[in-house]
Amino acid sequence: MECNEGKLLSCHYYPECPEPDLAIGITKHTDNSFLTIVAQDQTGGLQVLHKNQFWVDVEHIPGALVVNIGDFLQLVSNDKFKSNVHRVLPSHKPRVSAAFFFGGRLAPLATARLYGPIKELTSEKKSSQVQRSSTG
Numbered sequence: 223m224e225c226n227e228g229k230l231l232s233c234h235y236y237p238e239c240p241e242p243d244l245a246i247g248i249t250k251h252t253d254n255s256f257l258t259i260v261a262q263d264q265t266g267g268l269q270v271l272h273k274n275q276f277w278v279d280v281e282h283i284p285g286a287l288v289v290n291i292g293d294f295l296q297l298v299s300n301d302k303f304k305s306n307v308h309r310v311l312p313s314h315k316p317r318v319s320a321a322f323f324f325g326g327r328l329a330p331l332a333t334a335r336l337y338g339p340i341k342e343l344t345s346e347k348k349s350s351q352v353q354r355s356s357t358g
């Protein structure tokens with residue numbers, strides 16, 4: 223389903239910030255990928271929103287990579303896997319990270335494909351809910 227055809231490596235450099243309390247590194251967002259793999263240095267600052275209530279630090283573990291579920295996986299899994307909201311806080315120390323996005327094929331709008339939940343991952347209960355809501 224072309225979920226690894228659009229690949230993008232995004233390398234981030236966050237300069238040291240004299241007043242981290244007054245700034246933001248990357249504002250809260252979800253990734254529009256299928257999966258994102260992130261390598262971060264030991265500075266810290268990456269946070270994930272837990273239960274839509276509070277931010278949890280994603281600590282640096284030497285040799286470990288962070289894997290984020292993206293919007294595309296949420297869509298095709300019919301919400302079984304949730305795209306996580308995350309952000310990056312600035313720090314007094316500079317920070318480096320590399321995010322590798324796996325997404326669908328990049329195509330001009332006219333030739334772009336429409337995607338929806340994979341039938342095999344759609345439970346009967348859930349599809350009947352969808353049916354009910356679509357018929358009002």
Ligand SMILES: O=C(O)CCC(=O)C(=O)O
Nearest residue numbers: 234260262268310319321
């Ligand atoms: O710098 C990070 O750790 C995360 C970057 C990020 O969330 C993104 O590029 O979408």
Ligand SMILES: [Fe+2]
Nearest residue numbers: 251252253308
């Ligand atoms: Fe992100």
